[in-house]
Amino acid sequence: MAQRKTLTFALMDPPFESARSTTALRLIDAALRRGHHVNVFAYEGAVHLAFAHQQPHANAVHGRSLEEEDHPLPRQWIAALQAAAEAAGLRLDWVNCGLCVDERGVGESIAGVRRGGPPDFARFVQESDNTLVIPVRD
Amino acid sequence: METYLLIASRDPFTARDMDGVYDLAASLAARGHPVTVFLVQNGVLAARRIPAAEPLTRLARSGIAVLAEEFSLRERGIATDRLATGIRTADLGYVVDALADGARVLWN
Amino acid sequence: MSKRILSVVTCGHRATLEEQDDPIMWLTRAMRGAGTVVDVFLQGNAVSYGVRAQDAGGLSFGERRQTQPPRLAADSAALISGGATVLYAADDARQRGIEPAELIEGLVAVEPSAVPRLFSAYDLILWW
Numbered sequence: 001m002a003q004r005k006t007l008t009f010a011l012m013d014p015p016f017e018s019a020r021s022t023t024a025l026r027l028i029d030a031a032l033r034r035g036h037h038v039n040v041f042a043y044e045g046a047v048h049l050a051f052a053h054q055q056p057h058a059n060a061v062h063g064r065s066l067e068e069e070d071h072p073l074p075r076q077w078i079a080a081l082q083a084a085a086e087a088a089g090l091r092l093d094w095v096n097c098g099l100c101v102d103e104r105g106v107g108e109s110i111a112g113v114r115r116g117g118p119p120d121f122a123r124f125v126q127e128s129d130n131t132l133v134i135p136v137r138d
Numbered sequence: 139m140e141t142y143l144l145i146a147s148r149d150p151f152t153a154r155d156m157d158g159v160y161d162l163a164a165s166l167a168a169r170g171h172p173v174t175v176f177l178v179q180n181g182v183l184a185a186r187r188i189p190a191a192e193p194l195t196r197l198a199r200s201g202i203a204v205l206a207e208e209f210s211l212r213e214r215g216i217a218t219d220r221l222a223t224g225i226r227t228a229d230l231g232y233v234v235d236a237l238a239d240g241a242r243v244l245w246n
Numbered sequence: 247m248s249k250r251i252l253s254v255v256t257c258g259h260r261a262t263l264e265e266q267d268d269p270i271m272w273l274t275r276a277m278r279g280a281g282t283v284v285d286v287f288l289q290g291n292a293v294s295y296g297v298r299a300q301d302a303g304g305l306s307f308g309e310r311r312q313t314q315p316p317r318l319a320a321d322s323a324a325l326i327s328g329g330a331t332v333l334y335a336a337d338d339a340r341q342r343g344i345e346p347a348e349l350i351e352g353l354v355a356v357e358p359s360a361v362p363r364l365f366s367a368y369d370l371i372l373w374w
């Protein structure tokens with residue numbers, strides 16, 4: 001196993017709009033599997049990723065019931081990453097930018113996701129071993 | 139000398155600025171920095187043996203590692219034996235390893 | 247020792263009317279307020295942020311007027327007067343027909359050949 005590091009990811013994309021949000025979660029999953037601690041600063045639309053009220057739906061086009069469709073919800077993927085981190089004795093510190101939360105009205109996040117702001121991101125980038133920004137694009 | 143990993147997540151057909159990313163890779167390598175270009179998501183659409191892959195093939199010939207992410211290729215039905223010369227495959231964990239090793243990882 | 251950081255801003259005018267700010271320029275100023283040493287490199291469409299004549303005022307939706315439009319040139323100038331170095335990609339500005347005389351005071355032009363050396367002067371590149 002590689003030497004344990006602390007890696008910070010800054011995310012900006014909301015779910016269901018870009019491939020970037022899924023790739024971001026895959027990277028976090030890979031980092032945890034490799035035994036690294038992870039910080040996440042969810043900025044702008046990325047504060048939607050952990051929103052507690054995401055709901056699945058059935059798929060009439062494919063004739064699938066709610067259960068059959070088993071529609072992914074980012075909040076569930078994040079919860080699974082939190083569980084994986086805990087099981088491995090790793091930190092997954094997920095911070096939502098509070099002002100971004102307020103303006104989007106997504107104040108209720110899943111447990112384990114905390115409200116923060118730029119000082120948290122500033123501390124993450126100073127204290128972690130490396131930082132990757134996954135930016136939005138026009 | 140700092141190591142760079144440039145992630146190319148968009149394709150050059152719709153994102154005009156991807157040429158700038160390839161140019162940055164060449165510029166950094168010309169100054170002696172170890173550089174890898176990592177194609178992910180629609181970035182792998184430039185990886186087939188097509189004219190659009192020529193900038194990537196040129197980078198590979200110059201000594202820059204050009205990697206295409208395995209899942210992104212599979213997701214788009216791009217067979218690994220159809221990749222342009224010089225493009226190899228890697229899994230997404232390569233990016234995490236590069237971060238852990240201290241590379242400057244820049245996402246485009 | 248704290249890291250010296252370069253924030254590379256690429257997208258221009260994305261969500262700036264709704265946010266009344268550029269989100270990355272805003273975040274950079276907030277990080278500087280928290281004591282982080284961070285400079286800015288404007289590239290791509292973000293080179294527009296140095297143009298003095300930007301004017302986003304006057305929007306209204308029905309009877310609701312926007313009272314605080316983004317003032318991106320002023321924000322760039324505020325970073326400079328606050329001690330940050332704000333650089334811009336000279337080639338990207340030329341491609342977009344932006345003349346140096348149109349830009350605010352204090353911006354530093356960077357030619358493409360100088361970018362690797364610029365990056366080496368910082369401990370961390372945040373590529374937005």
